[in-house]
Amino acid sequence: MERSTRQRRAIREAFLEAGRPLSPQEVLELARKKVPSLGLATVYRNLKNLLEEGFLVPVALPGEPPRYERAGQAHHHHFLCRACGRVYELSGCDLALTHLPPGFLAEAHEVTVYGRCPQCYSQAG
Amino acid sequence: MERSTRQRRAIREAFLEAGRPLSPQEVLELARKKVPSLGLATVYRNLKNLLEEGFLVPVALPGEPPRYERAGQAHHHHFLCRACGRVYELSGCDLALTHLPPGFLAEAHEVTVYGRCPQCYSQAG
DNA sequence: CCTAACTTGAGAAGAAATTTTCATCCTCCT
DNA sequence: AGGAGGATGAAAATTTCTTCTCAAGTTAGG
Numbered sequence: 287m288e289r290s291t292r293q294r295r296a297i298r299e300a301f302l303e304a305g306r307p308l309s310p311q312e313v314l315e316l317a318r319k320k321v322p323s324l325g326l327a328t329v330y331r332n333l334k335n336l337l338e339e340g341f342l343v344p345v346a347l348p349g350e351p352p353r354y355e356r357a358g359q360a361h362h363h364h365f366l367c368r369a370c371g372r373v374y375e376l377s378g379c380d381l382a383l384t385h386l387p388p389g390f391l392a393e394a395h396e397v398t399v400y401g402r403c404p405q406c407y408s409q410a411g
Numbered sequence: 412m413e414r415s416t417r418q419r420r421a422i423r424e425a426f427l428e429a430g431r432p433l434s435p436q437e438v439l440e441l442a443r444k445k446v447p448s449l450g451l452a453t454v455y456r457n458l459k460n461l462l463e464e465g466f467l468v469p470v471a472l473p474g475e476p477p478r479y480e481r482a483g484q485a486h487h488h489h490f491l492c493r494a495c496g497r498v499y500e501l502s503g504c505d506l507a508l509t510h511l512p513p514g515f516l517a518e519a520h521e522v523t524v525y526g527r528c529p530q531c532y533s534q535a536g
Numbered sequence: 537c538c539t540a541a542c543t544t545g546a547g548a549a550g551a552a553a554t555t556t557t558c559a560t561c562c563t564c565c566t
Numbered sequence: 567a568g569g570a571g572g573a574t575g576a577a578a579a580t581t582t583c584t585t586c587t588c589a590a591g592t593t594a595g596g
Contacts (some may be wrong), residue, residue: 414564416564455553456555476552
């Protein structure tokens with residue numbers, strides 16, 4: 287049966303506390319604040335578990351390695367800060383799919399906004 | 412100085428004739444119709460050249476390997492067929508960026524629509 | 537507290553995409 | 567046509583990300 291370990295708790299808490307999509311590397315860095323000895327293999331193993339048990343869902347962004355976020359959220363999109371590389375969740379969706387050519391069937395869509403997050407807004411670059 | 416070779420012409424023509432973003436593998440397959448001996452390394456080398464000379468621009472889609480399309484086109488987005496994996500260009504843009512949280516600065520955005528292209532619309536799956 | 541079994545950490549191994557190497561081929565100037 | 571140097575193809579090498587291996591550490595039931 288699945289056990290509760292310090293590592294597993296630290297990884298789960300990283301997502302709860304970050305409130306934004308995290309890459310495996312980001313998970314490692316955040317969870318190491320609680321379990322410094324944490325290894326990357328353990329992060330990958332637990333990400334896989336958390337996906338299987340439905341706690342996380344994958345988030346794909348153009349040209350970016352996969353990230354993961356809390357499952358069960360309402361339809362939303364993402365913001366990628368070009369300065370720090372962090373991804374944020376944007377609520378709502380203003381997309382109207384009216385211009386599809388004939389014969390195309392839309393089943394889903396994703397919107398990615400690029401720019402500067404508040405922490406990077408005033409910095410050089 | 413840069414020479415005009417059969418391979419180089421075949422690769423350039425593949426983009427002109429396809430009229431949609433192509434992955435390196437797709438370029439290889441299309442250009443091999445004209446130059447069957449074409450190798451993948453040559454495709455990569457020439458993609459790099461065509462990017463540098465401004466004939467192509469990279470197209471990144473969520474969770475997809477990079478593709479390339481003709482440079483200099485108007486603002487547009489992309490459609491990814493879930494059945495055949497081909498990417499198409501969608502004209503226009505119905506996105507209104509009104510819901511950014513305070514402190515976020517939007518510089519660009521990308522929209523990806525997923526679904527079925529006309530060729531795959533009526534097929535099983 | 538004990539023990540079986542699950543977990544972990546580190547490094548090796550894989551997988552996938554792209555780049556480099558190098559001998560040979562081809563293009564273009566003369 | 568001749569020749570210098572860029573271009574090509576195939577395979578090896580890189581790079582990046584993810585998974586596997588295995589000895590050692592931990593957890594949970596008894």
